[in-house]
Amino acid sequence: MPHAKTIECMPNSTRNKLKPQDVNASASKLQMADIARLAGVSTATVSRALNKSALVNDATRERIEQLARSLNYSINVGAKNFRLGHNRTIAVVVPYDVATRQHLTDPFFLGMLGSIADALTDRGFDMLLSRVDADKLDTVAQLHDSGRAIGIILIGQWRHHDQLNQLAQRNVPVVVWGAQLPRQLYCTIGSDNVAGGFLATEHLIKTGRKCIAFFGDVNLPEAAQRFEGYLKALSKYKIKLDKKLCVSVPFLAESARKAVHDLCKQQIHFDAIFACSDLLAMTAISTLRDEHLRVVDDVAVVGYDDIELARYFHPPLTTIRQPIDLAGRALVEALVEILEGAQAAPRLLPTQLIVRSTSGM
Amino acid sequence: MPHAKTIECMPNSTRNKLKPQDVNASASKLQMADIARLAGVSTATVSRALNKSALVNDATRERIEQLARSLNYSINVGAKNFRLGHNRTIAVVVPYDVATRQHLTDPFFLGMLGSIADALTDRGFDMLLSRVDADKLDTVAQLHDSGRAIGIILIGQWRHHDQLNQLAQRNVPVVVWGAQLPRQLYCTIGSDNVAGGFLATEHLIKTGRKCIAFFGDVNLPEAAQRFEGYLKALSKYKIKLDKKLCVSVPFLAESARKAVHDLCKQQIHFDAIFACSDLLAMTAISTLRDEHLRVVDDVAVVGYDDIELARYFHPPLTTIRQPIDLAGRALVEALVEILEGAQAAPRLLPTQLIVRSTSGM
DNA sequence: CGCAATATTGCAATCGATTGCAATGCTTGT
DNA sequence: ACAAGCATTGCAATCGATTGCAATATTGCG
Numbered sequence: 001m002p003h004a005k006t007i008e009c010m011p012n013s014t015r016n017k018l019k020p021q022d023v024n025a026s027a028s029k030l031q032m033a034d035i036a037r038l039a040g041v042s043t044a045t046v047s048r049a050l051n052k053s054a055l056v057n058d059a060t061r062e063r064i065e066q067l068a069r070s071l072n073y074s075i076n077v078g079a080k081n082f083r084l085g086h087n088r089t090i091a092v093v094v095p096y097d098v099a100t101r102q103h104l105t106d107p108f109f110l111g112m113l114g115s116i117a118d119a120l121t122d123r124g125f126d127m128l129l130s131r132v133d134a135d136k137l138d139t140v141a142q143l144h145d146s147g148r149a150i151g152i153i154l155i156g157q158w159r160h161h162d163q164l165n166q167l168a169q170r171n172v173p174v175v176v177w178g179a180q181l182p183r184q185l186y187c188t189i190g191s192d193n194v195a196g197g198f199l200a201t202e203h204l205i206k207t208g209r210k211c212i213a214f215f216g217d218v219n220l221p222e223a224a225q226r227f228e229g230y231l232k233a234l235s236k237y238k239i240k241l242d243k244k245l246c247v248s249v250p251f252l253a254e255s256a257r258k259a260v261h262d263l264c265k266q267q268i269h270f271d272a273i274f275a276c277s278d279l280l281a282m283t284a285i286s287t288l289r290d291e292h293l294r295v296v297d298d299v300a301v302v303g304y305d306d307i308e309l310a311r312y313f314h315p316p317l318t319t320i321r322q323p324i325d326l327a328g329r330a331l332v333e334a335l336v337e338i339l340e341g342a343q344a345a346p347r348l349l350p351t352q353l354i355v356r357s358t359s360g361m
Numbered sequence: 362m363p364h365a366k367t368i369e370c371m372p373n374s375t376r377n378k379l380k381p382q383d384v385n386a387s388a389s390k391l392q393m394a395d396i397a398r399l400a401g402v403s404t405a406t407v408s409r410a411l412n413k414s415a416l417v418n419d420a421t422r423e424r425i426e427q428l429a430r431s432l433n434y435s436i437n438v439g440a441k442n443f444r445l446g447h448n449r450t451i452a453v454v455v456p457y458d459v460a461t462r463q464h465l466t467d468p469f470f471l472g473m474l475g476s477i478a479d480a481l482t483d484r485g486f487d488m489l490l491s492r493v494d495a496d497k498l499d500t501v502a503q504l505h506d507s508g509r510a511i512g513i514i515l516i517g518q519w520r521h522h523d524q525l526n527q528l529a530q531r532n533v534p535v536v537v538w539g540a541q542l543p544r545q546l547y548c549t550i551g552s553d554n555v556a557g558g559f560l561a562t563e564h565l566i567k568t569g570r571k572c573i574a575f576f577g578d579v580n581l582p583e584a585a586q587r588f589e590g591y592l593k594a595l596s597k598y599k600i601k602l603d604k605k606l607c608v609s610v611p612f613l614a615e616s617a618r619k620a621v622h623d624l625c626k627q628q629i630h631f632d633a634i635f636a637c638s639d640l641l642a643m644t645a646i647s648t649l650r651d652e653h654l655r656v657v658d659d660v661a662v663v664g665y666d667d668i669e670l671a672r673y674f675h676p677p678l679t680t681i682r683q684p685i686d687l688a689g690r691a692l693v694e695a696l697v698e699i700l701e702g703a704q705a706a707p708r709l710l711p712t713q714l715i716v717r718s719t720s721g722m
Numbered sequence: 723c724g725c726a727a728t729a730t731t732g733c734a735a736t737c738g739a740t741t742g743c744a745a746t747g748c749t750t751g752t
Numbered sequence: 753a754c755a756a757g758c759a760t761t762g763c764a765a766t767c768g769a770t771t772g773c774a775a776t777a778t779t780g781c782g
Contacts, residue, residue: 029508031738042762047740057760072531074507079738082443083767092490094478105669110471117455117490126509127490129453129474131482146435147390147768148487170433253669279670286673308466308614309640312647314675392768403732408770418730440768444737508738 030073039064089126091149095134108305115328137163144172151335175335179221180346187344189330191322193222196351197229200274200302200320205237207360209272213245216276223276244268256283264291278303278310301358315357323349391434400425450487452510456495467640469666476689498524505533512696536696540582541707548705550691552683554583557712558590561635561663561681566598568721570633574606577637584637605629617644625652639664639671662719676718684710
């Protein structure tokens, strides 16, 4: 009676093969059973052959491999993962602000993406890139709950500390690129923002600047910590904070332009700018020129990130380097630890002052 | 008698719940059967409820949804897709050169990634980002054959015209960002490189330049076509081509530096550069300064891409804009057409000369 | 109150691969 | 020539959800 069943199955599977998707109307997908039939063996043998099990005869394996290759057959990963309960997909999430519908443009973030992509590829993970509404971070959890991804890398914590804590409490394997914050339950990897802010500011002070403007969005933890470093440096060198010099600008090129114009219009004196990203710094420099202020002579500028273009800018940009290549690997390593059940400790990557020309010699 | 079976099922499902993955040793994943048991209904009902079928009682649906929400249960997408034969995953492939193990750094490519990510998100596709060895493009086909992705977007055709044709012949749904070539079986979306090259060169000629250097890797179709535009402009204005001015440089910042140095060292006279990317243009400008050549006065420069930083560069960069936001949408639209069985026509997106300062006023 | 029509729910097959166990064939020793 | 042992192969259950069909509950109407 297995025969009867087999006979039933054949037209049945044929029927099914025609309907699955009208999307791909032409040739419905090859499956293991097809290979098995053509090779005159069972699917079990095909499965073992293609998975290089020692249980199949070398000649058989060779024949099956040949056949599969010639028909461009690959094991259906969906079915395989389903059966095995496996999954090597990591979701990389870039929150976006639904209000501004802001696109992904900052070279640093984009570079981070590249770095993570490389690190994941090296470890044999698949990378699912997701943009999610920054206000609906719980959809991030769904990526995990639904088994779409086994772990999540979030680029930028923005203002969502609490939601991230909730994620961690729900045991969603997640690693965040961002700042270390008090009472944080999730794992962050980030550069040492306080040190970076301090380095930048101290450097400006040491080269004789007194009125140092700060450009950055202090609503974001990373920028806030850079600001903290800025304050630390001021206080160490006994320079009084001038709040009018601290401008909260989002990480958008245009906003730096506006910030510089505003300072000038209000005739606030400043002889240096510490900007929270190279993009902001470069934009600021460009705007300073429009305002007929000489970079270095009138105003020194230090950026943050050290994107590739920083060194080719004119004048070459003094900046704080974030080790972007390390970043991808560190994020992935931490996530793997978490996936293995360990508790990954937050990690601060070293920042480094790269002195070029925008801060004097 | 369903009772007896139910009782059997419980320890069974419990047993299963413990083994699937030691990776996530804590709480093995919730599944539909768990929800069903807790709600006192069958999995069929849970499935229908969570999929908003009209076949379930509103009260029941509400109860089940509540339960699922409170337990953070999401339908297992893998199993669902498997059963349904569905899949909304598009693979975005960025080939990399295994020799240089080159990272993803060019802002334009990165920007393209962002643009595609947005376009795919808008259409409800998942985006699988893959880096593959440029010499093993057939692994790209596997992404499709194995059902991992239903379609593929390839960024950059590099030197792989033939392999791409093979892909298309195998009926792999693929769209390529790149140049249109003769006898091409696959669909490309790209900017009008010939027109772009022509615009850039003509502009330089019209502003009085005679010795225009070309920087770009003519082994790549896109750059080759820009070069073609360059030649067209020269010939239109009866300027003789000087081969010494045509430098084949890969799309790497460092290579532009070297190219400029070389020209100077060989004392080849040039009064303009048309570079095949903004990154190259900016690097070239920076190097010109090192060589004590004045940008604009001695050498005018036109770039290609119009990345965001181009306008904030100093001097603001004259360049050819590639409509990057359009690009993502166009690629996705074309791929969708192909997936629906249509034959997507290659598409040339318009390029535009953006005159700023590096080419004189 | 009884029966038909309708609204809900459950049963069980199914998607494509993997794998424990049983079955078969072949080799070898005696 | 036969049994034991090993090498291959096949059978059939299984992963977690979906869905056609059957079964049951509810409602409406005469």
